[in-house]
Amino acid sequence: MLPEISLNIxxxxxxxxxxxxxxxxxEVRINKEEDILTVKISDNGCGMTREQISRVEDPFFTTRTTxxxxxxxxxxxxxxxxxxxxxxxxxxxDKSTIINASFGLSHIDRxxxxxxxxxxxxxxxxxxxxxxxxxxxxxxxxYQLDTRELRQILGDIPFNTPEVAGFIRNFLIENKNDIDEGxxx
Numbered sequence: 001m002l003p004e005i006s007l008n009i010x011x012x013x014x015x016x017x018x019x020x021x022x023x024x025x026x027e028v029r030i031n032k033e034e035d036i037l038t039v040k041i042s043d044n045g046c047g048m049t050r051e052q053i054s055r056v057e058d059p060f061f062t063t064r065t066t067x068x069x070x071x072x073x074x075x076x077x078x079x080x081x082x083x084x085x086x087x088x089x090x091x092x093x094d095k096s097t098i099i100n101a102s103f104g105l106s107h108i109d110r111x112x113x114x115x116x117x118x119x120x121x122x123x124x125x126x127x128x129x130x131x132x133x134x135x136x137x138x139x140x141x142x143y144q145l146d147t148r149e150l151r152q153i154l155g156d157i158p159f160n161t162p163e164v165a166g167f168i169r170n171f172l173i174e175n176k177n178d179i180d181e182g183x184x185x
Contacts, residue, residue, distance in 0.1 A: 004114025019045030
């Protein structure tokens, strides 16, 4: 099992990219009053058939040709369910896939969220031809980072230019801390 939810997010977002997505939306929402952490990853990739959806939770099923197992989704489902949460997949072939996972926020077996800022930063810098919309919310306060907006501002300046990369990293970290006020997730 991946030790942090952010690493599961990274794995599933990479699946979206391999599936031909040009836009990946990642939402992390914390509600302390309802004691729930939700993660939603949606894309505009090639989608999955009903048969693929029914088989995707099997660790020995993968659409990849480079290995015989696909562990990201089975691990995410198991991690959610052991906290009293759940995971669901909706997909439309040739259009989109949406993965929703919920976790018992204070459950003793919930793995930590981990370094979500570094995971999002890595996705953006490693996949500069893909757009990402990242939404982080805690108790009704949220911020967003939309690479489409950054592209409009930056023009042809790549995200991995040191000043831009530093801005992205700082934007993610500072806004997360402003939103969750340092709450350990």
